[in-house]
């Protein structure tokens with residue numbers, strides 16, 4: 001798939017707040033992710049120079065195609081965020097129009113933009129004025145998927161170079177099965193690449209989503225948690241590292257940005273996924289939750 005001249009080979013790692021940090025993105029990239037997304041970053045937060053926001057935009061050369069995801073509904077701040085120097089290093093800037101969290105929706109941001117497609121277009125047009133490559137990630141709709149194809153077309157008309165569609169409405173949050181039909185209709189309605197997303201967790205589900213929707217690519221979210229190797233599987237290759245090596249690399253990268261205490265705490269969430277369903281996993285997870293140092297986590301990771 002080619003987005004604005006940028007070639008993406010392999011499934012993308014979908015943006016996930018609290019999870020798609022620079023360490024995890026590096027691991028997924030080495031495992032075969034063709035593009036990786038930061039977690040969503042507030043456009044206003046970036047303009048007001050928040051250090052925390054900038055830490056979220058740290059990345060390593062392991063990433064093949066690095067994408068920054070921003071959120072906001074004010075065209076002025078969106079354009080300013082896209083023009084920010086820190087964005088020079090990103091291949092694509094994605095605008096979040098899918099976040100279902102009440103705090104975000106109440107502000108008219110994230111998935112709320114699907115209820116105001118004209119404002120969503122203004123947001124994209126403002127972003128495009130920055131001269132960067134702009135993409136959008138949305139859901140199939142806010143309360144119904146009826147207008148998904150029209151919405152994606154409106155994003156194309158506003159200048160988005162690609163749209164990732166999560167096959168659920170905002171009201172569904174993460175419940176039920178992802179609905180690929182509205183994604184298929186969106187694909188038929190536009191000429192830009194559409195990326196299908198939702199419940200893709202292995203080669204079979206990736207191939208089925210691609211075949212059914214005709215999408216240009218797929219993005220994997222939760223299926224990559226505790227299993228960054230899913231990208232190697234989808235690409236038909238072998239994982240280039242073990243779980244223990246993945247966890248070590250992940251932490252080593254985070255240590256370049258954060259103090260050890262934060263790295264250990266952040267890793268606990270990932271360890272919970274790595275231990276899921278494994279023999280002795282519960283005990284290892286408990287051990288990890290009591291860990292105080294990176295070395296303790298590395299020791300635990302050796303048993304995974």
Ligand SMILES: Cc1cc2nc3c(=O)[nH]c(=O)nc-3n(C[C@H](O)[C@H](O)[C@H](O)COP(=O)(O)O)c2cc1C
Pocket residue numbers: 014015016017018019038039040069096097098099137166197198199200219220221222223
């Ligand atoms: C913990 C978590 C955090 C997420 N954060 C974001 C985010 O920051 N931006 C975004 O566009 N989507 C976010 N999502 C949605 C995912 O990118 C994806 O669309 C959704 O999980 C469906 O795909 P999946 O079934 O492969 O997980 C998040 C999902 C989860 C589970």
